[in-house]
Amino acid sequence: MSTVQFEMIDEHIGTITLNRPEAANAFSKQLMKDFHEQLDQIEIHQSLRVLIIKAQGEKAFCAGADLKERRTMNQEQVVDAVRQIGELVTRVANLKVPTIAAINGAAFGGGLELSLGCDIRIASKNAKMGLTETSLAIIPGAGGTQRLARLIGLAKAKYYILTAKRFDSFEGEKVGLIEEVVELTDLEDKALEIANQIASNAPVGVQMAKKAMEEGFDHDIHTGLKIERDRYLNTIPTADRLEALEAFKEKRKPTFTGK
Known part of the structure; x- marks a missing residue:
C-alpha cells in the first residue's frame, strides 16, 4: 500500500x-x-x-x-x-x-x-x-x-x-x-x-488571488500593486466573472466552471 x-x-x-x-x-x-x-x-x-x-x-x-x-x-x-x-x-x-x-x-x-x-x-x-x-x-x-x-x-x-x-x-x-x-x-x-x-468561489479568481499575494509579498507596495493589477486582469476575460454578475442580478448563487 x-x-x-x-x-x-x-x-x-x-x-x-x-x-x-x-x-x-x-x-x-x-x-x-x-x-x-x-x-x-x-x-x-x-x-x-x-x-x-x-x-x-x-x-x-x-x-x-x-x-x-x-x-x-x-x-x-x-x-x-x-x-x-x-x-x-x-x-x-x-x-x-x-x-x-x-x-x-x-x-x-x-x-x-x-x-x-x-x-x-x-x-x-x-x-x-x-x-x-x-x-x-x-x-x-x-x-x-x-x-x-x-x-x-x-x-x-x-x-x-x-x-x-x-x-x-x-x-x-x-x-x-x-x-x-x-x-x-x-x-x-x-x-x-x-x-x-x-x-464555492470562482477558481480563477481564487488562484489569481493566491498568486497575487505570494508574488507581491516580498516586494515594495508599488510593485505589489502592479502584480495585483496584472493578476486582476487575468480574471476579466473569464466566463465566471460574467456569471457572477448575472447571478447577482438574478439574486441567485453563481455556478462557476473555472473558465
Whole structure:
C-alpha cells in the first residue's frame, strides 16, 4: 500500500493522506517518492479546486525526517535527503490550488515545514509542533527558517527556532501560525468546511488571488500593486466573472466552471 494517498472526495475537493502511522508519518525515502507520484496527478487534475493534506492515525501529522533511516546515511546522503524534503514542500507550496493542512497530532521539523508550505493550517486541540532542529545540532532545512518568519514575523520565528521550543496548537493560533483549533473528532469536518467555502468561489479568481499575494509579498507596495493589477486582469476575460454578475442580478448563487 502506498504511504501517501490522493483521493477526490467530491468533484472539486481532494485529499492527500500520509499513511505511515506506525512511524509517525515520518519522511522516509518511500514516502517522499509516493508523495511526488501523487503530486504528479494533482498538478494536472482538471477539476480540483482545493487540496487538504492530512495524516492517518491520531498521534502524528508528520514527525519530520525518519531518524531511524537517517542514522544509516552518510553526510552526503543526509544533505540530499534534506534537499528532497525541501523540494517536496516547495512543490506543495507552488500548487496553483489552495492547500489546507489538517494537523491532527505531532508536527515537528519537516512535518511542520510541510504545513508551512500550505496556505491554511488548522489543528486539533491535542496537536504539538515545533521546529526543533537546533536541539539536534542542525537547523530547519526544508524552508522552516524562511517560511516561519514570513508567517509569524522574524522575532517570533527566531524565538521558536533558536530555543527549539515545542508548543501546542493554542499557542500556534495565538502567534498566527494556526488559523483554527478544533477537537480531533471535528478536524476533518472543519477542513472540509473551509475547503467548501473556497471551492464555492470562482477558481480563477481564487488562484489569481493566491498568486497575487505570494508574488507581491516580498516586494515594495508599488510593485505589489502592479502584480495585483496584472493578476486582476487575468480574471476579466473569464466566463465566471460574467456569471457572477448575472447571478447577482438574478439574486441567485453563481455556478462557476473555472473558465
